[in-house]
Amino acid sequence: MKRCVITISRQCGSGGHTIGKTVAEHLGIPFYDKKLVQIVAERSGLSPETVEKQGEYHTPSLLYNIATGGYSAYASHQYSAENRQAMRLPDQINAYQTELIKELAEKGSCVIVGRCADSVLRDREDCFHVFIFGALQDRAERVVAEHGIDAKAAEGHVRERDKKRAAYYKHITDKVWGMSSNYDLCLNSSRLGIDRCVELILATAGAGTGS
Amino acid sequence: MKRCVITISRQCGSGGHTIGKTVAEHLGIPFYDKKLVQIVAERSGLSPETVEKQGEYHTPSLLYNIATGGYSAYASHQYSAENRQAMRLPDQINAYQTELIKELAEKGSCVIVGRCADSVLRDREDCFHVFIFGALQDRAERVVAEHGIDAKAAEGHVRERDKKRAAYYKHITDKVWGMSSNYDLCLNSSRLGIDRCVELILATAGAGTGS
Numbered sequence: 001m002k003r004c005v006i007t008i009s010r011q012c013g014s015g016g017h018t019i020g021k022t023v024a025e026h027l028g029i030p031f032y033d034k035k036l037v038q039i040v041a042e043r044s045g046l047s048p049e050t051v052e053k054q055g056e057y058h059t060p061s062l063l064y065n066i067a068t069g070g071y072s073a074y075a076s077h078q079y080s081a082e083n084r085q086a087m088r089l090p091d092q093i094n095a096y097q098t099e100l101i102k103e104l105a106e107k108g109s110c111v112i113v114g115r116c117a118d119s120v121l122r123d124r125e126d127c128f129h130v131f132i133f134g135a136l137q138d139r140a141e142r143v144v145a146e147h148g149i150d151a152k153a154a155e156g157h158v159r160e161r162d163k164k165r166a167a168y169y170k171h172i173t174d175k176v177w178g179m180s181s182n183y184d185l186c187l188n189s190s191r192l193g194i195d196r197c198v199e200l201i202l203a204t205a206g207a208g209t210g211s
Numbered sequence: 212m213k214r215c216v217i218t219i220s221r222q223c224g225s226g227g228h229t230i231g232k233t234v235a236e237h238l239g240i241p242f243y244d245k246k247l248v249q250i251v252a253e254r255s256g257l258s259p260e261t262v263e264k265q266g267e268y269h270t271p272s273l274l275y276n277i278a279t280g281g282y283s284a285y286a287s288h289q290y291s292a293e294n295r296q297a298m299r300l301p302d303q304i305n306a307y308q309t310e311l312i313k314e315l316a317e318k319g320s321c322v323i324v325g326r327c328a329d330s331v332l333r334d335r336e337d338c339f340h341v342f343i344f345g346a347l348q349d350r351a352e353r354v355v356a357e358h359g360i361d362a363k364a365a366e367g368h369v370r371e372r373d374k375k376r377a378a379y380y381k382h383i384t385d386k387v388w389g390m391s392s393n394y395d396l397c398l399n400s401s402r403l404g405i406d407r408c409v410e411l412i413l414a415t416a417g418a419g420t421g422s
Contacts, residue, residue, distance in 0.1 A: 185403070186396070204403060204411070
């Protein structure tokens with residue numbers, strides 16, 4: 001495969017983490033999900049828990065959006081050190097994440113999960129953007145099996161996390177999370193299965209264009 | 212391939228028609244795009260031009276939506292002969308289209324382009340739903356090359372048709388056109404190329420599920 005940064009955006013419980021990890025293993029390239037959180041935590045001095053919670057799931061209030069002029073200050077993914085001081089925590093974390101994602105893409109091929117990486121790297125031609133989604137019931141079953149979430153609460157948990165990811169994505173990018181045109185390839189993991197999703201990404205990412 | 216009805220939804224100029232036609236040829240199964248329009252025209256007594264224009268691009272007015280209770284009367288895709296008489300032309304055409312799409316899916320494997328077929332056939336497990344999209348510039352170039360649209364007007368033409376398709380889809384299904392979770396596979400034809408889109412559909416549709 002030629003040099004390629006693969007971003008994986010994913011509905012909660014869709015298997016996107018596993019798919020991204022397996023793709024990275026097949027290609028022998030770095031995989032950034034929790035590792036990205038750890039690096040941001042080290043650089044910012046915040047705890048990994050805070051970075052994880054506020055860096056992808058924070059839902060900005062309407063009042064906050066009005067006061068700051070909404071997404072527009074952040075949509076360009078350009079931040080100065082001075083600006084960062086004046087930001088609220090979720091936007092500070094996003095600034096660190098954005099900076100790191102750009103650095104990682106500059107370094108070489110890798111797989112990056114979540115954190116609006118598709119939008120941060122929108123203008124790079126050596127990136128390939130994937131969205132993984134699936135049926136609500138399957139996703140609920142997966143979070144029960146993999147994360148020990150209570151079965152009765154699982155559907156609610158999945159919906160709530162997706163709602164927050166969508167709100168965060170909207171805040172940062174002013175785009176609709178999960179809208180196919182934001183990505184290069186969108187896969188229904190309930191229909192296709194995890195293994196086939198991996199195969200499809202391996203068959204397409206970095207394979208070049210042409211019609 | 213086991214029995215499978217493939218629906219292709221597509222942004223204007225994305226090559227979705229060509230992709231669907233090529234997939235159908237490879238599989239030796241019927242292809243419905245203009246043919247669907249012709250059958251609806253024959254059954255309804257309307258001209259093919261009217262069926263095409265009002266059956267996918269009609270944008271219902273806000274007043275009309277309020278007066279009829281919006282999409283809700285049509286979202287179930289259930290129409291009686293009496294109801295149909297009372298409908299406005301675009302909804303009458305949609306009723307004929309819906310009926311025909313269900314008949315075609317019942318008959319056997321085929322490829323159906325557009326006309327909210329993904330939503331009409333949502334509950335059938337033997338259907339596979341694809342969305343094809345691409346970069347605006349590529350799509351504009353394709354409509355210039357394939358349909359002789361004036362180059363200066365091409366981007367506006369493409370945007371306008373997509374806007375109308377999205378509005379029609381919203382009216383009929385109450386869902387967002389192009390939202391990845393409506394489909395099983397979404398492909399960026401600008402990035403992947405027409406040939407690879409065909410290959411990916413052939414490799415996935417009807418291939419069964421499993422993870």
